[in-house]
Amino acid sequence: MASVTARARTLNINGWAFVVPALALIAAFAIYPILTSIWMALHAGQGAEATFVGFGNFVRLWSDPMFYQALTNTFIFLLVQVPIMIGLALVMASCLNMPSLRWRGLLRTALFLPCVTSLVAYSVLFRSMFSYDGIANAVLLQLGIVSEPVPWLTDPYWAKVVVMIALTWRWTGYNMIFYLAAMQNADKSIYEASRVDGISSFDRMVFITIPMLKPVILFTTVTSTIGTLQLFDEVMSITQGGPADGTLTLSLYIYNLSFKFMPDFGYAAAVSYVIAGLVAVLAAVQFLATRERTR
């Protein structure tokens, strides 16, 4: 009996020994900063001159046009780009999964290749392609799709389009890989039965593939949503938030508030908790949806 408790104690000591290095690092570089940023969000001013303002920083958000601009831009990216990308990735995955497909490996590798690039590197690449007399305009003019060059980076509307094209290029293959893996794990007999029954490929997509992939689609949608809410590298490197704040995102606004404008850490922290709140709400949605599925 005594040896059992001794063994349990050894197990417990071992249990802590294995996790303590990670916990110490998380406490120092995640938990402590999180607590500090909550404190900051509730204060105005810095250092010794900081005064407690409660939710004052959050109240200030209501009348800040630049915050609204950043929030609107972020949601435009979210609501336009994420559905296009997810849809495209689904179509690409189901095409790649067709049994009669040739050059499958080659096509898959090519479609996946953009995932290898760093966010800053591909953003700068896209910036060069979408310059006023750059390659994108040259091709469009040549094909007769446009009659005069598109002001890609100098017009707030088109600058958003460039950012969305770039995001779609970089991330569609990434999402596709998730769907492809899920499709290959799925029961092949379902597909074969539907083919024998003469169901059209569109119906197969809507009534079999999408319901079957629901958990994966949900996962990728939430990941993409969180990624878009934190969008920074691309807009910083392609447009620096311009023109006329047309591509300013919440994360870029926080960066500007902290390191570009007169440092206003408390207010910046408040904006960051708006992102945190949005992330939490969306994570809760995912949690509820997943629970419904397993019930």
Next chain:
Amino acid sequence: MNASLRSLLRSWLVHGFLGLMAFLSVAPFAWMVVGATNASIDITSGKLSFGSAFVDNISRLAELYSLPLIFWNSTKIALIGSVVTLAVTSLAGYGFEMFASRTRERVYVVVLLSMMVPFAALMIPLFALMANLDLLDTHAAVILPTLASAYLIFYFRQSSKAFPAELREAAMLDGLREWEIFLFIYVPVMRSTYAAAFIITFMSAWNGFLWPLIALQSPELKTITLVISSLGSAYTPDFGLIMVAVVLATVPMLLIFFLMQRQFVRGLLGSVK
């Protein structure tokens, strides 16, 4: 006849669609390589053929930055960061899974919750913390906050569920201690899990931008990603130099991808099965 014609048509359509998408996916890589051989003015006017400016571009880039040093900075940060991250997070993932207790489960939930707070909320406190520790503008400041990735703890814990319990029991009967079981049995058995995790951490460190941008100021400490960014934010960016830097930043990632394609994809898929 009609049916076979239709399936032929569909096959063409699918091949055409995927072919076009594959072309669009690869074209920017070709653009990058061609661009590295052209002068800035030719790049922004959409020149599609190889030029003769490559030597000029790379030598002017080398005048601005010591390229071996920049490369070394990126490699050092990514390598040290990845090795320590893997050690720390796999120990924790293994520990949380093998020695489950009620208290540790609660701690685990807190660890996962810490993942929810976006980096934007942490960057100012981290900046202040590094200033207090007198670590600003050092590589340690870049590496430290990335070490204890909650995501990778989760990843290793999920992967540990596949580690056969009999192996652990057999090792215990042989009188191995817990740390010996971990080091001599778990690590070798799980090497493909480690390979996949290594690729994730190495890539995210190599490509890291926002935090290194804040933490580093001295030119001689900059990573290749920061060099691309500061070349790009010039008032009149020289795209010839930028393209060379982009090629330099991308080639190592392409090499890793082609040499370890399976682990690469596995790493991205994480523990989603």
